[in-house]
Amino acid sequence: MSPRQLLTGGRHPVTRLYPLTVFFAADGVLFASWIVRIPEIKNQVGASATALGLALLCMTVSSAASMYFAGGLCERLGTRTVLVASFPLVCAGLVTPALARSVVALGAILFVFGAIYGVLLVALNSAAVEIESTSGRAIMSPMHGLWSVGGLVGAVIGGLLAAHLTAVEHFAVVAVAGVLVAVGFARPMLLTGADRPVRSEGTAAAAAKEHEPVRRAARTPISLAVVLLGVVALCTAYGEGAIGDWVALHLREDLGAAAGVAAYGFGVYSVAIATGRLTGGRLIERLGETWVLSGGAVLAAAGVLVTAWAGTLAVAFAGLLAVGLGLANMFPVAIARAGAIGGPRGVGLASTIGNTGMLAGPPLIGFLADQVGLRTALSTVAVTALVAAVIGLVQRSLRVRGDGSAEPLAAEPAEPANQG
Missing domain, CATH: 1.20.1250.20 (MFS general substrate transporter like domains)
Incomplete structure (x- = not known):
């Protein structure tokens, strides 16, 4: 399949479940990797508890704001395209908080990182909605469960690496692994068609009524x-x-x-x-x-x-x-x-x-x-x-x-x- 066909496929509803499960779990690993290193980042920038809270608030506010506009982006470009494009950006952004040397710089970095992360979250959830609509299967909760499992894995890995790697090195390792996941599963994500047969005609008719x-x-x-x-x-x-x-x-x-x-x-x-x-x-x-x-x-x-x-x-x-x-x-x-x-x-x-x-x-x-x-x-x-x-x-x-x-x-x- 040509790159042009892949891009065109990105505008169709998501129907393939298995690549989405990987993206959900991998996102949980990314987020947990950031969470377990927050104390080290706090010491690195010399932040008080209040200052750190304000810096983290920058990420929360920007992610919430970007979520509002991310839905329109998914409609315009296609959920698949937004998901595949935003995931490596989040991976790259994961490294940046470890480069901050002041609370102000950390707040600015987290503001940008949060905005990108909000787009990814909407794309992930929109993809799950599209699969539910196509297949008739309730998969949103299991996807969030996989995110939680990914978070547990990320926290364990972070704990093991904390004694051996700096925050920058840890984030870089996770980011590279995340980009490899994005590259490896971009094609299956962008391909049209389902990875398993969708509803039969009779079931689809019943679903239409439902x-x-x-x-x-x-x-x-x-x-x-x-x-x-x-x-x-x-x-x-x-x-x-x-x-x-x-x-x-x-x-x-x-x-x-x-x-x-x-x-x-x-x-x-x-x-x-x-x-x-x-x-x-x-x-x-x-x-x-x-x-x-x-x-x-x-x-x-x-x-x-x-x-x-x-x-x-x-x-x-x-x-x-x-x-x-x-x-x-x-x-x-x-x-x-x-x-x-x-x-x-x-x-x-x-x-x-x-x-x-x-x-x-x-x-x-x-x-x-x-x-x-x-x-x-x-x-x-x-x-x-x-x-x-x-x-x-x-x-x-x-x-x-x-x-x-x-x-x-x-x-x-x-x-x-x-x-x-």
Whole structure:
């Protein structure tokens, strides 16, 4: 296939799953590689905790802003093209924070890096939405699960390399490996056609009926539907940010856990999220998106209340397990639905709104902790989770009214595709 044909193929919807799984996992490795070296970068630029926080904020703000425009870029150039082009740019950008010698330079570098990274995230999620639309398989949650697995691998590799390589050398090794992945899987990603047979004619007809409300929504202004899904993503990101940044402190200060034990608590939560996402596809196909989203939100709300008000570490750990399993599929389902309604622009808008939850959550928890205590502050995650649950049920109700029939609790099992 000629380069011209590859470029043309980049404008077609993504249908090949296996190269996308590699890109998701590799992105998790890249992001974790950056995270584990933040303390070293902080010392390198001589930043205080506040200054480092402001520098990191530059990355968060620019990535959220670029997500808003990335959807249009994917529509204009094709999701495949944007994904394949942005991934090596992110790899190259990974090295640049290690070159900073001042907090101001670090902030400027992270602002640019964050903008590129936001484009990649929208391209990855838009690609997953396109595969879901083509194949009828719920793959968004498993893709996010693979990202989490990649993050675990990246963190382990980073820990092993920290004693032997400087941050620049570590980032350079990971960046080169990432570029090789991009080069090796660019062609499969840009090729048209599916890497496995898509739905049969009968299944496609049933799917067309199932998704008719989505198509009706696409012919009307989609901003409200996508904004509501963005709010679900925001509520989820608020919870993830709060647990990620504050639960270890809660376990230590409120329950008297040693530092190592508190770290294990976050590990329980992280494993629960990864497990929930890797198995989320089957769960969604069995129960339907609404019940996975709203049911997960209720489970997360209960889990965070148990964790926040637990009297023993064992009970708190059980709560963290429930929080992880509950939150696991909420963000992926919200982004998948937004993409089904609004395409890449829907993914971009919902992601932008969702990122504000990650941005605002940790500092808001800190402020509330000073005013009313950390236990009560963490309990606000239960409130936002229940808001997400209500939105999920409301959206289901609106789809039922538009279609005249209820969403099935479980998808009808499709006839196995002929692999021969």
